Amino acid sequence: MEQSYEAFLQYQSVSGAVKKEFLYKIAENIENLGDHLLETASLETNLPIGRFQGERGRTCAQLKAFGDLVTEGSWVEAVVDTAMPDRKPLPKPDMRKMAIAMGPVLVFGASNFPLAYSTAGGDTASALATGCSVVVKGHPSHPKTSELVAGAITQAVHDCGLHPHTFQHAGGISFEIGRTLTQHPLTAAVGFTGSLTGGRAIFDYAQKREVPIPVFSEMGSTNPVILLKDALVHRAPEMAKAFAGSITVGVGQFCTNPGIMIGVKSSPLNHFISLLAIELSMIPAYKMLHEGIYQNYYAALDKILMDKGVETVYHAQEKEAMSASPVLAKVSGDTFLANPDLHHEVFGPFSMIIVCENRIELMHVWQKLKGQLTTTIMGTDHDLEVNKDLIDIAKNIAGRIVFNGVPTGVEVSNATVHGGPYPAATDSRFTSVGMDAVKRWVRPICYQDCPDALLPEELKNENPLGIMRKTNGAYGRSPVKVELS
Amino acid sequence: MEQSYEAFLQYQSVSGAVKKEFLYKIAENIENLGDHLLETASLETNLPIGRFQGERGRTCAQLKAFGDLVTEGSWVEAVVDTAMPDRKPLPKPDMRKMAIAMGPVLVFGASNFPLAYSTAGGDTASALATGCSVVVKGHPSHPKTSELVAGAITQAVHDCGLHPHTFQHAGGISFEIGRTLTQHPLTAAVGFTGSLTGGRAIFDYAQKREVPIPVFSEMGSTNPVILLKDALVHRAPEMAKAFAGSITVGVGQFCTNPGIMIGVKSSPLNHFISLLAIELSMIPAYKMLHEGIYQNYYAALDKILMDKGVETVYHAQEKEAMSASPVLAKVSGDTFLANPDLHHEVFGPFSMIIVCENRIELMHVWQKLKGQLTTTIMGTDHDLEVNKDLIDIAKNIAGRIVFNGVPTGVEVSNATVHGGPYPAATDSRFTSVGMDAVKRWVRPICYQDCPDALLPEELKNENPLGIMRKTNGAYGRSPVKVELS
8 A cells, every 4th residue: 555655645646537448458458369359258257248249338338438427527526716805804715626535545346247347347436537556456256357357457557657566456365355455544535335234334444444434336236127007007918028137147147136126015026926937937947146145145046035015926946056946936015014024135136025915005115125236117108107106216216217118237328326225335425437437536625715826727718728627606617817916 | 494495485476576574684783782792792702792792793784795696586597598499319307406495404503603504504594595404403502692693583583574484493412302302303404513413314304314414524634734934934923923823813723723833844844833922922821712622622722732753842731620721732743643533623713833844745745634624825926836735735625715815704705615525524526614505405497398487586488586597508698588389
């Protein structure tokens, strides 16, 4: 971390253009790893090569998108309030503000996305975009993939002539390393993607420090789906197909996996459940990421399926070690409400339908859900029109509300929110995916009565970078006219 | 908190126009309290009536400024990324994002600003502006002032026909009340202004909850001032006058009080120190806010002035109980570096000059400072030009850098940062003063493929509120053109 801090002191002042070159170079170097990277990732995760073609594309596009963001420059949210020397009773000073990088960022990669949410994933890309140096604690379940990607980043550091410790990679399986790095006085912030247990532990270490630091842990959720009446009547077959895919994509190892689906008792709901079971039965068992996740999946299943009132709808026998089959269960609304154990995420290709007695019970279930990354509402225009209250509640429990789609597949956009109220994330005010992921690593600095020549480019009168600014309350890219008094 | 949450569920949906009416009404009701409020505050704090005329003006202006901010509406940072149904390999969904209120906010008022940083201060005003309900734990050192202001807010709640528990006031001196409210499951966030001990304790309670919540504790700092060479040569008399005022304003009970001043050993520095001592000697003793602060001031003074190497430059004898006189001390750079006790804030009309052997030592002292609300640089244009490295370091330790001014007197502007790296505040990414204070109480919500009719006004295609938005990466107030596919 000493080295990372030294690198930060240089890297924080690097221009947007250089950071863009660096981020693009990382993407290029990752692409240059070719099939070897895809094969390594596939071997280490039991996921097919094709999946990593997509994930690599997403990872590189994300790196480039952050490069574009920081070159355009408006992301610093520059604000200029000019002086009013004649104001009574006191003169008003000139105040200017912008976002700056906080310091060395520690990143814990996720096991389920060894490219897009790991060594060169969204946390690393967004932190490097802001001017923070980065130390990645590689995930022990894909050490070779992580090494390869780390090599691509290190090469890019070299290619761009940056301080050699702008990026560092710590391997090893020891949990102690992660704790030690979190507790290091020079660590400025932490990004984590993974389990509630791991994410909360890192958060706790960080908050107990003499100097507490921000931790953004994204810890998954059950991503509840509401199935409304007319949609069930008119679209059951296509919905069953779509959700069978969403429940099983990546062997269910997605943090946006739809683990809970909620509807009111009715024959269309029963019909949907039957169709979903049939769709799931056509999806074979696949190997999970690693032994630990596999063990946890079946342990969690054993527990939840034995819980009182939980009925197994579909449960194939697994064919071989490490392989997981899709499982569908159902439970009544009152049983769900009475048993907090049923509210936890089961990480794997599992979903549970909550069959509510009536709409009142459905509202009750909806209101009692924990914090979520996503909620999904399946409904016709009429369904949505008469269920506006559901949307209001959804807003208060989730980071993203999906209408008539599946929660899996997080789009990297300007508007993405991948986060949500705890336990989905440790701070619902931020996102780990999308362009605003940079906000986790920056803090505002205010210059009061600073001579123009000494201001950062972003805040100078002339606005040499041409960025969007808020000047005396008005948005625009114009230079500041300063009256000489 | 149950009541506050009930109120929040209604208040979160109230329009910007209604929130403006409410905030303006609070200001009006506070003004209507007339001299009685000023006299009560003066009696409870030992500060003069004139001071509260200013503080009331600031408090009411701040309430109105937040009202204006939320009526204009762009503060929600709306982002629209429209769908690309034909994108390969996967269609891109329509994603739209904006900031929404988090829930009931708990506010701990400060003892030193019973109006501007307390019951109806910046925390309350900014939280109410976002659509959060507020519960204020009134500061026990000004209970009557707090009751009066709380009455003005409650009256405004009634005047505007809002849910009666949109604002609540908890008095009492018990520390337990604050802890219980912080730990309540329905509390969504906390704002605190006060001591490091108090602010850290509240922070710790909040982070140890089953569901951790954001706490913004602003805990003051030593606000170091660098005195550069030419400025000392040319401007010593005016600087001595200005800083004597800044050190003693409000009997030194300002969180931006300049408690440390740093220069290189020289006869101009000695001259400045003599002038400052003379200026301070002309300022009489005044009563402090309350017995506890008075006791703490003299205990801290006794300790620091007894520390090895600390030399008392000016120290009048206090004239009467509860009264504090200005005190000036000096210490060498190496003594300061060797003794961490000297880095703590002494809350009161005290400042300590650090006399460095040379510029290298000055840089060393500058780099070793803890997190600060402010740093101040006193220098001529030439001084600043040749000391750019000092500004770079200042940026990494403070929330606000003041050039050739005093740190006391925090302007409420769009560009204000009142916060900074720990221990100045518990999260350097936010500010408690200025328009961006709202950011502490909101989180982003993303609507994916939501029908236009069900979107909040801020995100609808037509942009009916005419707010600034980022649409497909471009800033503007135009409606969104959606291609029908």
